[in-house]
Amino acid sequence: MGRILALDYGKKRTGVAVTDELQLIASGLTTVTTHELLPFLQNYIKTETVERIIIGEPKQMDSTPSESEALIQPFLKRLVKAFPDIPIDRQDERFTSKMAFQSMLDGGLKKKQRRDKALVDEISATLILQAYLTRMS
Numbered sequence: 001m002g003r004i005l006a007l008d009y010g011k012k013r014t015g016v017a018v019t020d021e022l023q024l025i026a027s028g029l030t031t032v033t034t035h036e037l038l039p040f041l042q043n044y045i046k047t048e049t050v051e052r053i054i055i056g057e058p059k060q061m062d063s064t065p066s067e068s069e070a071l072i073q074p075f076l077k078r079l080v081k082a083f084p085d086i087p088i089d090r091q092d093e094r095f096t097s098k099m100a101f102q103s104m105l106d107g108g109l110k111k112k113q114r115r116d117k118a119l120v121d122e123i124s125a126t127l128i129l130q131a132y133l134t135r136m137s
Contacts (some may be wrong), residue, residue, distance in 0.1 A: 002051030003042070006122050006129035008093065009055055009072050010034060015121030017129040020047075026129035031118035037075075038082060045083065053079065053086055056093030056128045091132040098122040103127075 004023055011052035014037050016029040032040045044050070055076065058066040079088060100123035113119065 002049035002127065004132070005041075005050050006054040006091070006132065007037075007052070007056065008096065008125040009068075009075060010121060010126055011068070011071055013118055013121050015118075015123070015125030016040075017122065017125035018050075019129065019133065020066075021049075023133065026126050026133060028122040028126045031121045033040045041079075041083065045086070049096060050086055053083070053088045053135050054091050054129060054132045055088060056096065057077075057090040058075075058093055059092055061094075075137060076134075089132065091126070091128050091135070093128050096127045096131075099127050100124045 001021055001023060003021060003026045004019045006017045006026070008017075011033060012087055013031050014029050014034050019026055020028050056074065058072070060066050076088065076130055100120045
């Protein structure tokens, strides 16, 4: 089995999370500047077996796509072209940023650490991946 990799795609930064090889545990991996994301993924996939990629699907409260979906669609096309053999799924990402911030509070992170938007993105990617694993089990 390979890992499942999840992305919380953003205009400036993208949070990245992965599972273990047994696809049981979702863990934050890193945050990458979005313009460096494809080269990062190419390097990562050279060294790790990735079975599937999950991309957060931003939606409004009424389930219509949010404005940031327009940024994700061109990236999805490039991703499919770069990795034609890896299936790509989407996962609803509503509330993940708020949940990430709350988990930082619950984890006792100091105010300065909670301002780290890269950490919020990484935690959000982990929450997206965990939601996907839960939905698939």
